Each structure stands twice: as structure tokens, then as C-alpha cells.
Amino acid sequence: MPQATFHFPRGFLWGCATAAHQVEGNNTNNNWWKWEQDGRTNGKAGLACDWWGGRWKEDFDRAAEAGQNAHRLSVEWSRIQPAPDRWDEDALERYRAMLRGLKERGMTPMVTLHHFTDPLWLGEMGGWETEAVVPLFEKFVRKTVEALKEYCTLWCTVNEPNIYTLIGYVDGAFPPGKHDLRLSLIVQANMARAHAAAYRAIHAIQPEARVGYALHFRPMVPARPWFPLDRLERNLHFNAINMAFPSAILSGVMRSPVGRVRLPEVKGTQDYFGLNYYAQDTVTFDLSKAGELFGRRYYPEGSDVSDTRMVANIPEGFFEALKWIVRNYPNLPVIVTENGIEDVSDRIRPRYLAQHVHQMWRAVNFNWPVKGYFHWSLVDNFEWERGWTQRFGLWALDVETQKRTKRPSADLYAEICKENGLSSEMVKKYCPEVFEKMFPG
Numbered sequence: 068m069p070q071a072t073f074h075f076p077r078g079f080l081w082g083c084a085t086a087a088h089q090v091e092g093n094n095t096n097n098n099w100w101k102w103e104q105d106g107r108t109n110g111k112a113g114l115a116c117d118w119w120g121g122r123w124k125e126d127f128d129r130a131a132e133a134g135q136n137a138h139r140l141s142v143e144w145s146r147i148q149p150a151p152d153r154w155d156e157d158a159l160e161r162y163r164a165m166l167r168g169l170k171e172r173g174m175t176p177m178v179t180l181h182h183f184t185d186p187l188w189l190g191e192m193g194g195w196e197t198e199a200v201v202p203l204f205e206k207f208v209r210k211t212v213e214a215l216k217e218y219c220t221l222w223c224t225v226n227e228p229n230i231y232t233l234i235g236y237v238d239g240a241f242p243p244g245k246h247d248l249r250l251s252l253i254v255q256a257n258m259a260r261a262h263a264a265a266y267r268a269i270h271a272i273q274p275e276a277r278v279g280y281a282l283h284f285r286p287m288v289p290a291r292p293w294f295p296l297d298r299l300e301r302n303l304h305f306n307a308i309n310m311a312f313p314s315a316i317l318s319g320v321m322r323s324p325v326g327r328v329r330l331p332e333v334k335g336t337q338d339y340f341g342l343n344y345y346a347q348d349t350v351t352f353d354l355s356k357a358g359e360l361f362g363r364r365y366y367p368e369g370s371d372v373s374d375t376r377m378v379a380n381i382p383e384g385f386f387e388a389l390k391w392i393v394r395n396y397p398n399l400p401v402i403v404t405e406n407g408i409e410d411v412s413d414r415i416r417p418r419y420l421a422q423h424v425h426q427m428w429r430a431v432n433f434n435w436p437v438k439g440y441f442h443w444s445l446v447d448n449f450e451w452e453r454g455w456t457q458r459f460g461l462w463a464l465d466v467e468t469q470k471r472t473k474r475p476s477a478d479l480y481a482e483i484c485k486e487n488g489l490s491s492e493m494v495k496k497y498c499p500e501v502f503e504k505m506f507p508g
């Protein structure tokens with residue numbers, strides 16, 4: 068039986084990603100809290116993982132003991148700035164304590180400044196629909212970065228601006244629940260302006276900072292590669308979902324199938340590429356999908372799909388995503404800011420993890436500058452409109468008792484982190500069903 072270890076470069080970052088509203092609990096001053104009160108979510112965040120009550124300590128202990136040397140978390144704007152004219156120094160002090168907690172455990176912090184939630188007061192002022200948000204966000208970023216810069220040099224301005232706008236302004240399942248393609252482009256353009264303003268502000272405060280954003284990137288393939296309409300639909304959907312932010316950063320013009328916006332100030336505002344990869348879509352022409360540009364995205368028959376079919380285990384799509392990044396941004400460091408699967412019984416997660424780490428290793432072997440990997444997520448947390456119905460954690464959470472229970476994937480990931488690599492023994496132990504595929508012969 069072949070034996071091998073896929074090693075990663077020294078200094079590779081291994082960690083998990085979390086987001087404030089999903090783990091903190093008792094966030095009652097943002098748009099998601101309101102969305103929950105309005106009955107738009109499957110249950111409420113409530114105490115979530117009780118990080119605001121201090122349980123981040125035990126979760127960071129778990130992560131550190133499991134060999135993780137980094138963690139990506141987000142700060143909650145509505146806590147730091149509860150009203151336009153008020154800062155909460157205690158909230159900033161708590162975030163300082165969390166980051167200090169990471170440092171004390173030998174973990175590198177990465178801080179996301181906007182992860183889906185907006186202060187209620189911002190919504191009342193028009194949210195991201197007007198350019199007025201740009202200086203407001205910049206002010207919040209300056210205040211926060213000044214307060215946290217002692218502990219952090221790795222910043223993520225906004226998380227998945229494409230998903231924020233797609234689900235909030237086209238699909239309607241995220242607040243504000245609108246269905247307006249044109250507005251979705253305006254919102255994404257304002258997010259890009261705010262990102263660029265934040266990029267410059269952070270560098271002015273901290274010259275050594277590395278600043279980027281996290282893109283939810285979906286590789287896509289046409290269902291029938293020989294059929295021009297499938298190829299056309301694949302391109303339309305690929306551009307609609309993925310390309311607004313990348314086009315703005317590459318060229319200073321945001322391009323999407325619904326229009327273009329000139330954004331010269333956005334060009335080049337990225338020190339690393341933050342990749343959130345979950346799965347690859349197959350796209351087919353579908354006359355019944357007028358609202359979706361006559362295309363349908365799906366996972367092919369027989370795919371290795373999660374409990375609610377939201378994520379499919381398609382590791383080769385991860386490789387394609389990394390390839391797309393290095394082709395378009397030669398020499399830009401890449402950080403995998405999210406990757407994971409919802410899987411309450413940990414039936415797929417071990418192979419999902421092993422196979423994705425394997426694809427990332429292939430990329431590293433081409434000398435592609437992949438610098439770190441953040442698994443989504445450390446412990447089960449509040450999954451937005453899907454609430455508690457999806458479980459992404461390496462540790463399971465009993466929401467009532469706050470008790471954490473380790474899933475086998477946590478041990479597999481610990482072995483990967485400690486080895487700084489993935490070995491054939493690990494695959495044999497945790498997911499023997501893919502051994503042959505990964506180690507043929």
C-alpha cells in the first residue's frame with residue numbers, strides 16, 4: 068500500500084474561520100437580529116456559541132490544542148459603534164482580549180471587518196444602497212484598526228460581497244430581502260468603494276498590514292460542453308456571481324451582466340486573494356428560469372452532497388478555483404479564508420477535508436503562493452437564514468447546554484495541522500473510502 072505525506076511550506080497558516088453574529092450571541096442591534104425577530108430565519112441566534120459571554124476562551128483552547136496556528140474572526144460593527152455618534156470602548160476592549168487570547172495561544176489572528184451584518188442605524192440611513200456608507204465604513208474601520216492594530220496585521224475588509232448582494236438583493240433570503248438586480252450592482256459597487264477606502268485607511272495606520280477581502284468563488288462548468296447555450300449560461304452565471312469585485316480590482320471597472328460601474332479607486336486594492344470555496348456548479352440552459360437569466364445551477368446526479376444539499380464534495384473545483392486565481396493575479400498570495408461542509412454526523416467531512424487539502428497541496432506544488440487555510444468552522448454556529456439546521460463545526464454544539472462535542476474531523480484536522488501536511492496514514496484512518504483515489508497503486 069503506497070505511503071506518502073503531502074507537506075506544506077513552513078509557516079503555512081492552519082486555522083478555522085468564524086463570524087461575529089454566528090458565534091457571539093446576544094447581538095441585538097443589527098439587521099440580522101431584526102430579520103430573526105421578523106421570523107425570516109430558522110430559529111434565532113440567541114446565545115449562539117456564547118463567545119460574548121466568554122466561551123471564546125474554551126474554543127480557542129480547543130483550537131490551539133488541536134494544532135491550529137491561526138484563526139479568522141470578525142468584529143461586529145453594531146457593537147463597536149452602537150449609534151452613529153457613539154463608540155463602545157468596552158466592546159473594543161473585549162475584541163482586544165480575544166486577539167490577545169489568540170496571540171497567547173500562539174495563533175495568528177485574521178480580522179474581518181464586515182461579515183454580513185449591519186448596524187440597525189445604518190439600515191435606517193439606507194444601508195449599502197447609497198454612497199454615504201463609504202465614509203461611515205471608513206470611520207468605523209479607522210477606529211477599529213487603531214484599537215486592534217497591536218495584535219493584528221492581517222485584515223479582511225468585507226466577507227463575500229457577492230453573496231451579501233445576491234442573497235440580499237436578488238434572491239431575497241438575506242436582509243433587506245429585495246429582488247432588484249440593478250440595486251444589487253449599486254450595492255456591490257458601494258461595497259467595493261468602501262473596501263478601497265478601508266484598504267487605504269488601514270495602510271495609513273499600519274504600513275505593514277496585509278489587506279484583502281473574501282470572495283465566495285464558484286467555479287462553473289457547462290452541463291453539455293458541446294451545447295452553445297449551456298456554455299453561454301455558464302459564462303453569464305460565472306460572471307454574475309463571481310466577477311463584479313475581481314473585475315473592479317483588476318481593471319477599475321466593475322462589470323456584471325446587468326451593467327458596468329467605473330471605480331478607478333478600487334484598482335489594485337488587494338494584498339492577498341481571500342478565497343471562500345465550498346463547491347463547483349454545473350450550469351444548464353433552462354427556458355423556465357427567466358428570472359435567473361435562463362440558466363440553472365445544480366450538482367450533477369450522484370454528487371457527494373451534504374445533508375441539505377447545500378454543499379457538494381467537489382475537490383477538483385477547489386483546484387480550478389486556485390488555478391483561476393493564479394492565472395488572473397500572478398504572484399498575489401492566496402489565503403483560503405473559508406472551506407467546509409455542513410454535516411451533522413461527520414459522514415462526509417473527513418473526506419471533504421482530506422480531498423480539499425490534497426488539492427491545495429497540488430497547487431502549492433506548482434509554487435502557487437497559497438499561504439493559509441481557514442476551515443469553516445471551529446464549532447457549529449448560527450447559519451444565517453438556515454439557522455441551526457446546518458452544522459459546519461469540527462466540534463458539535465448543543466445549543467441548549469452550550470456543550471461542545473468533538474467530531475472525528477477535528478482529530479483529522481489536528482493531525483494535518485500538527486504535521487503541516489496530510490499523510491496516507493491519516494487518510495487510511497479517517498476516510499479509507501477515498502484512499503485508492505488519493506493514493507493510486
Ligand code: FCB
Nearest residue numbers: 086226227230283443450
Ligand atoms: C459562507 C459565509 C459563512 C458561512 C458559510 C457556510 O457563505 O461566509 O458565514 O455561513 O458560508
